Amino acid sequence: AQSVSQHNHHVILSEAASLELGCNYSYGGTVNLFWYVQYPGQHLQLLLKYFSGDPLVKGIKGFEAEFIKSKFSFNLRKPSVQWSDTAEYFCAVIAGGFKTIFGAGTRLFVKA
Amino acid sequence: DVKVTQSSRYLVKRTGEKVFLECVQDMDHENMFWYRQDPGLGLRLIYFSYDVKMKEKGDIPEGYSVSREKKERFSLILESASTNQTSMYLCASSFSRDRGLRTEAFFGQGTRLTVV
Numbered sequence: 001a002q003s004v005s006q007h008n009h010h011v012i013l014s015e016a017a018s019l020e021l022g023c024n025y026s027y028g029g030t031v032n033l034f035w036y037v038q039y040p041g042q043h044l045q046l047l048l049k050y051f052s053g054d055p056l057v058k059g060i061k062g063f064e065a066e067f068i069k070s071k072f073s074f075n076l077r078k079p080s081v082q083w084s085d086t087a088e089y090f091c092a093v094i095a096g097g098f099k100t101i102f103g104a105g106t107r108l109f110v111k112a
Numbered sequence: 113d114v115k116v117t118q119s120s121r122y123l124v125k126r127t128g129e130k131v132f133l134e135c136v137q138d139m140d141h142e143n144m145f146w147y148r149q150d151p152g153l154g155l156r157l158i159y160f161s162y163d164v165k166m167k168e169k170g171d172i173p174e175g176y177s178v179s180r181e182k183k184e185r186f187s188l189i190l191e192s193a194s195t196n197q198t199s200m201y202l203c204a205s206s207f208s209r210d211r212g213l214r215t216e217a218f219f220g221q222g223t224r225l226t227v228v
Contacts, residue, residue, distance in 0.1 A: 009152065034216055043116075044202065044219040090154060099170065100145070100206075100217055102155040 002027045002095050006103035013081050014111045021076040021106050023091030032094040033074040035065055036102075039087045047089070050074065061085070083112045115139070116220040118203050124226045131190040133223050135203030142208050144186035145217060146170075146178065149200040158201075161186055162208070193227045200224050 007022035025031065035047040048059025055067040065076045074091060091103040119134035137144065143162050147155040147170075157170030159178040167178050175197060179187045186205075190197055201224075204217035 004154075006154075032215075036219075043221045044204075046216045046218075049216050092155075099157055099160065101157075102147075104152055104154040 002093065002101050004091055004093050004101050004103040006089075006091055006106050008106050009104065010107050010109070012109045012111065015083055016080045017110075019076070019078040019081050019085070019108070021089055021091075021108075023074045023076065023103060024072050025074070025091075025093045025095070025101075026072065027093065027095035029096050031096075033065075033067060034092040034094075034100070035059065035063070035074075035076050036090045036092060037087045038090070044090070047076070081108075081110050083110050086110045116203055116205055116218050118201075118220040118223050120223050121221060122224050122226075124228060125190075125193050127194060127227055129190075129193045129227075131193050131225065131227075133188040133190075133201055133203075133225070135186045135188070135220055136184050137186075137203075137205040137218070138184065139205065139207070139218070140183065141205035141218075142183075143206045143217075144180065145204040145206075146176075146186065146188045147202045147204065148172070149202055149222070155202065158188065190225075193225075195227050198225060198227045 003026045005024045033050040036044045037047045038044045050057045050067045058064045088105045088107050090105045092100050116137045145160040146158040161167045161180040177189045200222050202222050203220040206217045
């Protein structure tokens with residue numbers, strides 16, 4: 001069955017630290033890949049997406065993600081986090097069908 | 113901006129009650145989804161619909177049903193609420209690109225349902 005794994009459930013960083021959140025999926029065919037973010041008290045919103053082309057995609061608020069097909073990975077990065085990045089982050093995949101499959105989420109807390 | 117609106121932010125219902133959760137989107141999206149969100153489990157798909165009157169089971173459909181009589185509205189029904197259905201319920205919509213490829217989902221604010 002298709003699945004999405006996020007490596008860390010909780011991450012705590014200080015402001016200005018670099019961030020990398022891991023995401024791996026299990027599906028051998030063509031995929032559409034997403035990172036969503038949920039800020040406290042707000043709805044889930046799209047951070048960035050990959051459909052095809054350049055495997056390094058840039059999203060809002062300085063986030064980027066790299067699709068590495070050989071590793072079935074789509075890791076999220078940000079060079080310098082801010083307190084306002086405190087949120088829960090979800091990796092998601094659409095693989096060969098209608099369904100978007102989500103990872104379990106990573107809660108990021110950034111200390112001011 | 114796409115707007116997905118869920119009828120309630122918070123609901124408290126008694127065990128055995130029939131519960132209706134309503135969702136409306138204003139962007140003429142073909143696809144609509146219901147997820148439940150639980151800590152440590154991410155989002156799990158309950159049902160989805162890719163057209164009016166069409167529905168497909170997701171990963172955890174047991175105890176739920178859905179209705180899509182109009183394109184903009186997708187209802188989730190808990191036939192007989194149970195305590196293990198206490199959760200955050202999220203509605204989402206998306207449109208289909210060429211050849212039916214699905215795009216990103218737009219989410220509502222969520223309904224926090226407590227069954228007592």
